[in-house]
């Protein structure tokens with residue numbers, strides 16, 4: 001969805017026979033890096049191409065790649081989002097690339113969230129990039145190229161994906177999901193122009209109730225004492241005797257909640273820069289106006305960044321400590 005310039009560039013590489021050995025897709029979570037990498041893999045492997053550089057979506061390779069189960073495709077990543085990618089993953093990658101292609105004429109490997117790779121893994125990948133067999137193709141995704149070894153970035157074709165404008169994403173969502181434009185624009189605003197997040201929100205049957213609940217939580221936390229904030233975290237993060245599945249569900253719930261919190265702080269930023277008509281949470285306009293008068297733009301921006309960092313670290317850090325430090329860092333404002 002969106003990113004036409006990137007789609008055109010990749011299509012041109014296929015059409016002109018100039019496909020590179022390694023690509024790096026960067027951008028914030030939910031912007032579409034993995035989707036684009038897998039679409040590129042389909043365009044490379046499709047057995048029934050409607051035109052060069054395109055794919056049919058119906059043939060066996062197209063369908064299997066979409067499910068990440070194609071024999072000539074390896075998809076590798078750290079065990080959990082926010083986890084650590086170790087050198088073992090790169091050894092798996094080297095093995096995958098060394099195999100003879102089975103159904104097509106090349107092996108493709110996708111390394112997701114490569115910013116989670118530790119130093120050993122990054123160094124091992126660097127060696128792979130220098131020595132990998134001729135026709136194999138490596139597709140990496142990462143949050144920003146700045147978190148990777150510069151020598152890795154320079155060996156890849158870099159495609160920086162940015163969030164779409166609210167209008168562009170709203171129109172796409174309206175068309176693709178066949179929904180009302182008002183809802184499509186609301187999804188585009190809350191997701192800050194990130195298609196993957198908009199789609200995830202759309203598939204939540206309790207979206208509206210969840211959004212309101214998280215918004216009310218944040219607004220009341222701002223007026224609460226430190227002791228009340230600790231109590232809130234205790235109640236939200238019940239970890240005692242929890243199973244792995246329950247902890248994964250908790251992480252998912254928190255990630256969604258933090259999207260709503262980010263959208264509130266973004267509204268505060270918009271309001272304080274005189275763009276109040278653009279806010280996502282229009283039903284909270286009075287509270288947003290009050291907040292914008294009490295909290296400066298830099299503070300609101302810091303909260304957005306902090307929520308991004310906390311979302312990314314939920315996978316491997318102590319969840320309770322992480323959420324406590326987030327909630328304690330909220331400014332004190334009575335709404």
Ligand SMILES: [Zn+2]
Pocket residue numbers: 045046047048049055056057058059060061062
């Ligand atoms: Zn196909």
